[in-house]
Amino acid sequence: MTEIEQSILAIRHVVQEHGDQHTELAGPITHDGPSFFVEKFGWRWPPDYLALLQRHDGLSVRDLTVFSFTGALEIFFVLREHLEPHHLWPVAPDGSGNYFAIDTSRGGESVWFLEAWREYRPAPSSQPQSVAEWLKRRATQQCVAVGCAENRRNAAPSNSQ
DSSP states (O other): OOOOHHHHHHHHHHHHHHTTTTTTEEEOOOOOOOHHHHHHHHHOOHHHHHHHHOSOEEHHHHTEOOOHHHHHHHHHHHHHTSSSTEEEEEEEOSSSEEEEEEEEGGGGGGGEEOOOOOEEEEETTTSSSSSHHHHHHHHHHHHHHOHHHHHHOOOOOOOOO
16 A cells, blocks of 8 residues: 555545544546646656545645645745745645645655745655655544544654644
């Protein structure tokens, strides 16, 4: 099982066991937006991000949100007005006005945290180095927050985003 498949299973567990009235798990992406950016700008998307979009184009459960592709596009254009470089793609908010993002110029090799309106910085080595790893950690944190014993043993430190 790939890392993104494990991440998706972790998210589905959180949705099924801990979801509430605000939970949303979208279906697969229904357009070819990522290919447009490849053709026009030469961007390269990390395979785990594309795999996530093919399963769930956006999700929201408890305090975990992953933008749909079009939702990320809207935020990308807002951030582009105030932030360089222009190839960092917002994947999810951190709840404090910052964003978890991927570096599309390097095929997602680097994971970045965007401080909205100010600067960008590479994620510290203690932070997840892929979308799949980040997603799995965040799903596990959701379980730990509600005392779910099933995922407690896999929990990341509480300061991971």
